[in-house]
Amino acid sequence: MNSAAEVSSPRRGTQSFRRRLIGLIAVGEVGVLAAMALLIAFFWLLEPAFLSERNIRAILNVVSFVGIIAIGQTILLVAGEFDLSVGSVAGLSAVVAAKLMTAAALPVTVGILGGIGVGALIGLLNGLIVVRLGIPAFIQTLGMLFIGQGLIQSVTGGYPVYPLPEAINTIGGTDLAFGLGWSFAFFIIAAVAADFVLRRTVLGRNIYATGGNKEVAHLVGINTNACKIGAFITVGALSAIAGMFVMADLGSGGTSIGSGWELTVIAGVVVGGVSLFGGAGTVAGGVVGILMLKVVQSGLVVIGVNSNWQQIAVGVIMVMAVGLDIVRRRYFIAGA
Amino acid sequence: MSTNQAPLFSATAIAKNFGGVQALRGVDFDVVSGEIHALLGQNGAGKSTLVKILNGVHPAGSYTGTIQLDGQPVSFASPADARSNGVGYVPQEIEVLEQLSVAENVFAGRTGLGDGVLVHQRKLEQRAAEIFADLGIDIDPRAYVASLPSAQRHLVMIARAIVMKPRVLMLDEPTASLSGTEVDALFAVLRRLKAQGVAMIYITHRLPEVLAICDRATVLRDGQVAVRIAREDFDAETFIFSMSGQRLQRLFPEHAAPVGTPTALEVRRLSVDGHGGAVHGARDINLSVAAGEIVGLAGLLGSGRSEILHGIYGRVLSEGEIHVGGKEVSIKSPADARAAGIALLTEDRKRDGLLFNLPVGANITIGNLAPLSRRGVVRGGLERNAIVAAMRALNVKASSPRASVTHLSGGNQQKLLFARVLMRAPKVLLLDEPTKGVDAATRHEIYRLVVELADKGVSLLIVASELEELIGLCDRCLVVADGRIVDEFGRGEGGEDRVLRSVTAAQAERQAQVSA
Numbered sequence: 008m009n010s011a012a013e014v015s016s017p018r019r020g021t022q023s024f025r026r027r028l029i030g031l032i033a034v035g036e037v038g039v040l041a042a043m044a045l046l047i048a049f050f051w052l053l054e055p056a057f058l059s060e061r062n063i064r065a066i067l068n069v070v071s072f073v074g075i076i077a078i079g080q081t082i083l084l085v086a087g088e089f090d091l092s093v094g095s096v097a098g099l100s101a102v103v104a105a106k107l108m109t110a111a112a113l114p115v116t117v118g119i120l121g122g123i124g125v126g127a128l129i130g131l132l133n134g135l136i137v138v139r140l141g142i143p144a145f146i147q148t149l150g151m152l153f154i155g156q157g158l159i160q161s162v163t164g165g166y167p168v169y170p171l172p173e174a175i176n177t178i179g180g181t182d183l184a185f186g187l188g189w190s191f192a193f194f195i196i197a198a199v200a201a202d203f204v205l206r207r208t209v210l211g212r213n214i215y216a217t218g219g220n221k222e223v224a225h226l227v228g229i230n231t232n233a234c235k236i237g238a239f240i241t242v243g244a245l246s247a248i249a250g251m252f253v254m255a256d257l258g259s260g261g262t263s264i265g266s267g268w269e270l271t272v273i274a275g276v277v278v279g280g281v282s283l284f285g286g287a288g289t290v291a292g293g294v295v296g297i298l299m300l301k302v303v304q305s306g307l308v309v310i311g312v313n314s315n316w317q318q319i320a321v322g323v324i325m326v327m328a329v330g331l332d333i334v335r336r337r338y339f340i341a342g343a
Numbered sequence: 344m345s346t347n348q349a350p351l352f353s354a355t356a357i358a359k360n361f362g363g364v365q366a367l368r369g370v371d372f373d374v375v376s377g378e379i380h381a382l383l384g385q386n387g388a389g390k391s392t393l394v395k396i397l398n399g400v401h402p403a404g405s406y407t408g409t410i411q412l413d414g415q416p417v418s419f420a421s422p423a424d425a426r427s428n429g430v431g432y433v434p435q436e437i438e439v440l441e442q443l444s445v446a447e448n449v450f451a452g453r454t455g456l457g458d459g460v461l462v463h464q465r466k467l468e469q470r471a472a473e474i475f476a477d478l479g480i481d482i483d484p485r486a487y488v489a490s491l492p493s494a495q496r497h498l499v500m501i502a503r504a505i506v507m508k509p510r511v512l513m514l515d516e517p518t519a520s521l522s523g524t525e526v527d528a529l530f531a532v533l534r535r536l537k538a539q540g541v542a543m544i545y546i547t548h549r550l551p552e553v554l555a556i557c558d559r560a561t562v563l564r565d566g567q568v569a570v571r572i573a574r575e576d577f578d579a580e581t582f583i584f585s586m587s588g589q590r591l592q593r594l595f596p597e598h599a600a601p602v603g604t605p606t607a608l609e610v611r612r613l614s615v616d617g618h619g620g621a622v623h624g625a626r627d628i629n630l631s632v633a634a635g636e637i638v639g640l641a642g643l644l645g646s647g648r649s650e651i652l653h654g655i656y657g658r659v660l661s662e663g664e665i666h667v668g669g670k671e672v673s674i675k676s677p678a679d680a681r682a683a684g685i686a687l688l689t690e691d692r693k694r695d696g697l698l699f700n701l702p703v704g705a706n707i708t709i710g711n712l713a714p715l716s717r718r719g720v721v722r723g724g725l726e727r728n729a730i731v732a733a734m735r736a737l738n739v740k741a742s743s744p745r746a747s748v749t750h751l752s753g754g755n756q757q758k759l760l761f762a763r764v765l766m767r768a769p770k771v772l773l774l775d776e777p778t779k780g781v782d783a784a785t786r787h788e789i790y791r792l793v794v795e796l797a798d799k800g801v802s803l804l805i806v807a808s809e810l811e812e813l814i815g816l817c818d819r820c821l822v823v824a825d826g827r828i829v830d831e832f833g834r835g836e837g838g839e840d841r842v843l844r845s846v847t848a849a850q851a852e853r854q855a856q857v858s859a
């Protein structure tokens with residue numbers, strides 16, 4: 008009895024180490040971070056200018072815009088739905104806010120609140136239709152993508168809204184540190200807050216349950232409809248905020264703000280280990296995923312790869328990331 | 344049974360390791376043609392793992408040991424591979440294609456049923472209907488599986504395995520959600536297959552079934568063969584002792600119906616709509632449960648027992664009045680029911696119970712986080728303690744609270760769900776098949792738990808398909824047939840025959856009404 012225990016103890020030591028290692032790898036973000044570190048080293052070796060201050064700033068700046076949306080999209084994916092209209096909502100909110108400030112001559116704060124209101128309202132609409140009428144999110148939000156594009160054109164008549172009040176240009180031009188402005192600060196704060204909500208709060212746990220199995224969540228007394236609609240509203244509002252930050256950055260309410268973002272955002276968060284099937288993923292993962300996507304895009308530009316190949320690379324990375332994720336789940340988490 | 348007959352299907356020195364958990368450690372096992380070989384053991388003993396290996400769910404290469412079919416070594420890369428070699432399998436957990444019809448499910452994975460790639464819908468339905476008639480099952484082959492309750496889904500899976508005309512058939516707890524008549528029908532089929540020379544491996548926790556139908560038994564314990572028992576030596580006590588190493592005391596713990604306690608749950612004129620298919624709903628249900636009383640709902644599959652529980656819990660819309668603790672409550676959703684102190688343990692673990700995206704611990708606390716949090720933030724330490732306490736109280740065996748629920752054995756999953764339901768200390772507890780898939784020793788733990796809860800004043804309303812269990816455990820039984828309560832009797836006032844008699848009488852009466 009005694010000797011058996013002695014024999015097994017060193018084995019248990021290595022086993023627990025192995026288990027901890029597996030646990031670490033099983034945390035989605037770690038894998039993406041490692042992959043990103045490798046990619047950064049790779050681009051830097053080929054072209055040291057990749058890690059120049061200017062380039063880093065450029066990457067972080069872009070990430071701050073799409074990243075804000077990625078936060079919302081991650082929450083929504085965890086809740087078991089997704090939103091393809093985020094780009095349109097960002098653009099529409101920006102031009103509505105711009106019109107309120109210029110054509111309607113309303114105060115800047117009213118314009119901004121109006122923009123957020125538009126985003127939240129579209130989120131609410133998406134949520135209500137998906138949850139109450141049972142129309143798949145894919146269809147509803149794809150429809151909203153087109154509706155949003157149309158509304159952008161009809162609000163602006165096809166011309167960028169310009170010039171904007173001075174306050175907006177100030178918001179866009181502020182340099183808080185390292186050449187990064189308010190959008191980056193907002194992005195970081197929102198990401199930390201959202202990550203905390205998902206990881207540590209009752210609400211977060213309820214969102215995971217809703218995305219994991221709606222029926223079970225309902226049976227344990229969770230208001231799953233509220234969780235889903237709330238997540239849709241969050242994405243809408245965050246998209247609006249991102250759109251307005253771009254507007255401030257550009258200094259005009261451009262009609263192309265947000266166009267094409269929906270796929271970038273989904274690709275990014277999926278790379279970061281957020282499951283398309285709901286119930287799995289973290290905000291940290293989603294944000295790191297989108298960062299990695301932007302690192303690759305920028306790296307390819309910096310080392311001078313033809314732009315067609317950049318698109319191909321993004322596609323390959325996304326599929327690979329999801330493939331790796333499936334393998335990781337099967338071998339590390341399942342332990343089979 | 345001539346045990347010196349050469350085995351049709353055999354496994355030698357099977358060992359299987361799941362990332363550190365040694366599920367099987369060198370198991371030898373065989374079945375001969377025309378034999379029903381019981382595979383017994385406690386929850387987590389490795390029964391399902393063994394049949395999954397024999398059936399290619401765990402493919403060749405993921406385990407050590409050899410498998411022989413007809414004396415030839417075989418290795419299966421997948422269940423489809425096993426199937427094409429004549430090895431059929433009914434898994435423990437329900438695996439159906441929700442979006443397809445019953446007939447399509449029965450023939451899923453089969454080819455050659457139509458012209459080329461097209462499928463003859465009509466032919467499928469006809470063939471499925473014939474098989475169901477054979478099995479003595481009343482399921483419409485055209486119904487969508489999504490609309491079926493779990494027992495009927497299980498029957499669909501059994502039919503799916505049987506239409507393959509396998510030479511070897513493995514059934515992993517096929518009767519866990521079936522009631523008496525369906526079990527009898529299934530046994531008739533198994534006997535027929537046996538006469539045709541099919542070799543069968545039969546996993547169950549219901550020992551009377553082993554006595555009734557099996558020819559030989561192998562008991563697994565901690566991944567090893569503890570003992571092999573020939574039919575001559577069958578005896579419930581021997582089984583239990585070899586599975587758990589414990590002697591069983593009394594089958595059902597003593598419990599006297601409470602006298603003079605107030606009514607805790609009262610249901611008046613409750614009606615629940617059936618939602619098509621085999622779910623007929625329930626009509627005009629009046630029942631009451633006193634504080635500390637254990638009441639059972641007896642009846643056949645599809646009689647509306649579960650619907651009554653679902654109606655009370657607000658899972659489905661219902662009409663009528665529900666009073667809890669003397670006050671009428673309006674229950675429109677499970678959240679309302681929970682607020683009123685009602686809890687429900689659902690029948691189908693996979694579909695309505697577990698959250699596979701959350702680990703063991705979070706599965707227990709989900710829905711119960713309010714007292715474990717402050718201002719909406721979960722307090723990690725409190726939660727961890729609550730989880731550990733709950734796991735210990737119910738003896739949930741998992742490597743850690745952070746382990747995945749996917750790989751818990753069926754019985755441990757059930758105990759986990761019990762832990763979830765009990766965490767809020769409900770006043771009224773609705774249990775739908777509480778001992779489904781639970782081993783004999785744990786079953787007694789659950790009986791004891793039920794009685795203990797009743798002694799503390801909790802009111803229990805239980806649906807169980809094993810009549811013996813229901814009658815042994817409950818202070819009072821209500822017999823449900825066709826969505827109505829047709830009979831009622833107290834402890835000692837009737838047995839299984841009384842339930843069957845009232846059900847038959849009710850059906851006859853209904854028949855008469857219909858034809859009149």
Ligand SMILES: Nc1ncnc2c1ncn2[C@@H]1O[C@H](COP(=O)(O)OP(=O)(O)OP(=O)(O)O)[C@@H](O)[C@H]1O
Pocket residue numbers: 341342343361362364365366384385386387388389390391392393435750751752753754755780782
């Ligand atoms: N895929 C898996 N990954 C990790 N562990 C597993 C896996 N499948 C089974 N196990 C573990 O192997 C052991 C045996 O499980 P198995 O499902 O074979 O038990 P069982 O005898 O069928 O129990 P039950 O009566 O509860 O169904 C358990 O400890 C279980 O947790």
Ligand SMILES: [Mg+2]
Pocket residue numbers: 390391392435515752753
């Ligand atoms: Mg099992």
